[in-house]
Amino acid sequence: MTGTETPARTLVAGVGNIFLTDDGFGVETVRRLGRLDPSRLPPGTELMDAGIRGVHLAYKLLEGYRTLVLVDTVGRGGPPGTLYTIDVGSRPPDARPAPGPLDTHAMDPATVLGLLHDLHAGAGGTLPDEVYVVGCEPLDTADGMGLSDPVEAAVEPAVGLVLDLLARRATAVPDSVPQKN
Numbered sequence: 001m002t003g004t005e006t007p008a009r010t011l012v013a014g015v016g017n018i019f020l021t022d023d024g025f026g027v028e029t030v031r032r033l034g035r036l037d038p039s040r041l042p043p044g045t046e047l048m049d050a051g052i053r054g055v056h057l058a059y060k061l062l063e064g065y066r067t068l069v070l071v072d073t074v075g076r077g078g079p080p081g082t083l084y085t086i087d088v089g090s091r092p093p094d095a096r097p098a099p100g101p102l103d104t105h106a107m108d109p110a111t112v113l114g115l116l117h118d119l120h121a122g123a124g125g126t127l128p129d130e131v132y133v134v135g136c137e138p139l140d141t142a143d144g145m146g147l148s149d150p151v152e153a154a155v156e157p158a159v160g161l162v163l164d165l166l167a168r169r170a171t172a173v174p175d176s177v178p179q180k181n
Contacts, residue, residue: 008066010042010169011128012162013050013057015072022080022138022151026071027051029134029158040163042170061128067169068128069162073151074135081137081150083158085165088131130169134161 014030016023027049034047041047046065050057061068074084136158139148147155 008044009064010045010067010069010166011048011061011065012045012069012071012166013048013060015050015052015054015057015070017052019143019145021140021142021144021146022136022148023073023141024145024147025073025136025138025151025155025158028147029071029155029162032155032159033162036159042166045166065128067130068132069165070131070133071158071162072133072135073138073141074133076135076137078137079150080139080148081154083154083161084133084135084137085161086133086135088133132165134158134165 012030012033014026014028016026018024018027030047030049033041048057048060050060074086076082076084078084136151136154139150146152
């Protein structure tokens, strides 16, 4: 990268409701990322506590990010605290909610990505080329504050997964750059 180029922008967004126990996993993970020395994050990386503001996240993404990393709970049937890294890609999700009233407080990542594609079609903007989810299997998402023990224990390893993913993305050579022989 020369001095005149700007780094590709990356957004790391913590998603979830801190008032529903383990659903606060994404928000807590991004909070801990925010406490790190900023030099540990690649240039062009922004952190966002999206919480339950899915519509705000969808509009934020129209500002032009090459990569999106969502951090959230993901129920896939594993033991509580199990971490997953999912490469979502840039296509709209196959499973989309049926049309109806938009509930901005109940937007899961698939709904946010679907809304993002709909907004892009109507308003323009640049969609992320890459979308990843760093997810954690929850134990409990009932009313209450604080993470369960297995999910709390997964937060620091999740911070490490996000940092590793960002480091790999920062050193990846974009497809559009021709290689010299």
